[in-house]
Amino acid sequence: MARQAPPEDPPKGAPAWQSTFADLMNLLLCFFVLLYAFSSTDVDKFEAIAASMSKAFSIFDPGGDSVGEGDAVGNGVSQLSNISEMVTSLGKNTTGNSDNKDYNEEGMGEETFESESFSKEDLSTGEESGQASDNSDQTDKDQSKDISDAEAKQQLEESGLKESEELAERIEESVNEEDLSKQIDIDFTSQYVSLTMNGSLLFDSGSATIKDSAEVTLEKVSKILEAYAGGTIEIEGHTDNVPINTAQFKSNDELSDARALSVFEYLRDNAELDPAMIKHTGRGDYVPIADNGTPEGRQLNRRVEIRIYNQLSDIS
16 A cells, blocks of 8 residues: 655745734734824823834834924933924824823833833923923013014104104294294194194183184184194193183183184184094193293193194094
């Protein structure tokens, strides 16, 4: 009887399908580990797993140089100034509670989660460093904004002052042409040009009725306003501090207000001006420009001011 030939030995090494299957299993394992990291509600745990995955997949070279000026996340893992930036490619941080927050600091580089606990001081140090940097940047931005606002305010002030000065020069020329230089004082600020007329020129003592002789002056003033007042006009009445109590006016407040109203009514009826752009107020004796202790000072304080605001003023 013939002898049977011994069975042939199988080829050495794992079959090709087994290598492919093993690679697939490794990929599935990594995928489920990643899902587990996303499902975790603990921030520190997620960041620790992300650091390990970064090293395993060579997202960052192990033991490479730090990015920026951060602190070490773990042994063999790149340093980062902000953990969130490191895991951007893996997903966003999640928040929640977890009782287990210990991990193996060295095992993270070897894809294991046992042994010694993962140090959270590195994470917190990195976060504090990032927060300090953010606070410093915000402080710099605030200071820069304050400087910019101050510069813008100063430029606006200078522009308004220049515009008022040019307007005052043109009005002064018109005042001189109308022969009103002795009756009207001109001054200006960064917001307006003021025309000041003495109260005795316009009104009798204790009265708010415009004198007939003053209408010629007001007619010339109305022409100036028509030519140069492109914005808001404000009329202010002022008195001295001598008390008044008559049947018509109980106080200097009422008298100054009535005088401002009289000038407003004249301009409304005789000048081609928009009444909506004209304001009138009585300031009483609260804003003196001279000493009320002398007759001369009281005479100066009894006045009517007409303010022509320039286009850069913030009054409306």
